[in-house]
Amino acid sequence: MAGFMGSLRENRCCLKFYYIVLTVLFLVEVVCCVLFFIYRDTAIRKLEDLIRITFVTQYREPGFEDTTNFMDFIQKELRCCGPKTYTDWTANRYFSCNQTNTSPEACGVPYSCCRRMNNINEYVINLSCGFGVQKLSTPLASGQVWTIGCVQAIVTFVEVNIVPVAGAISGIAALQLVAILLAKTLHTQIGDQLRLLRQESLGL
Numbered sequence: 001m002a003g004f005m006g007s008l009r010e011n012r013c014c015l016k017f018y019y020i021v022l023t024v025l026f027l028v029e030v031v032c033c034v035l036f037f038i039y040r041d042t043a044i045r046k047l048e049d050l051i052r053i054t055f056v057t058q059y060r061e062p063g064f065e066d067t068t069n070f071m072d073f074i075q076k077e078l079r080c081c082g083p084k085t086y087t088d089w090t091a092n093r094y095f096s097c098n099q100t101n102t103s104p105e106a107c108g109v110p111y112s113c114c115r116r117m118n119n120i121n122e123y124v125i126n127l128s129c130g131f132g133v134q135k136l137s138t139p140l141a142s143g144q145v146w147t148i149g150c151v152q153a154i155v156t157f158v159e160v161n162i163v164p165v166a167g168a169i170s171g172i173a174a175l176q177l178v179a180i181l182l183a184k185t186l187h188t189q190i191g192d193q194l195r196l197l198r199q200e201s202l203g204l
Helices: 002-009 012-038 040-058 065-078 086-091 150-160 162-201
Strands: none
Touching: 012 040, 012 162, 040 065, 040 086, 040 150, 065 150, 150 162
């Protein structure tokens, strides 16, 4: 918006604000990418913890419908369960293995973790397909639900599709650099025009 208003009204302040913000964002993105590759294992652990204390705990809570839908979508599409593993769902109050949780869902996982959501018709969702799964060992649980964590699934997806992902990232970076360059150029041109007008008004 600042860039649009700045170019439309030839407002140098808006343009300067726009290209400075874009430059800062670009540098932050570059630093984050570099740090991720340098501290990959630490970054993955931090991301798993972040998802556990946000997306997992907020799952099915009132007002967090988008979070619920997002987690279900990711788990179904990437065939994963939880940030690190299926037992991460004990952090959610509905699926907690805490002794105070007497719900049938206790020690379960969301239906989106299930390999088959229904043994009769795969297009009919069986919401109880993941009940009690957290009580099972990984070899046994893997027959019912996906046991790989979603963070690792995302990393694997990126590694497998590194060429298109790198192309998309490069394209976005190029667009940002072009926008920064154009905004800076327009900012300079407007400054030059104002300087010429000022000189003409002074008769120089």
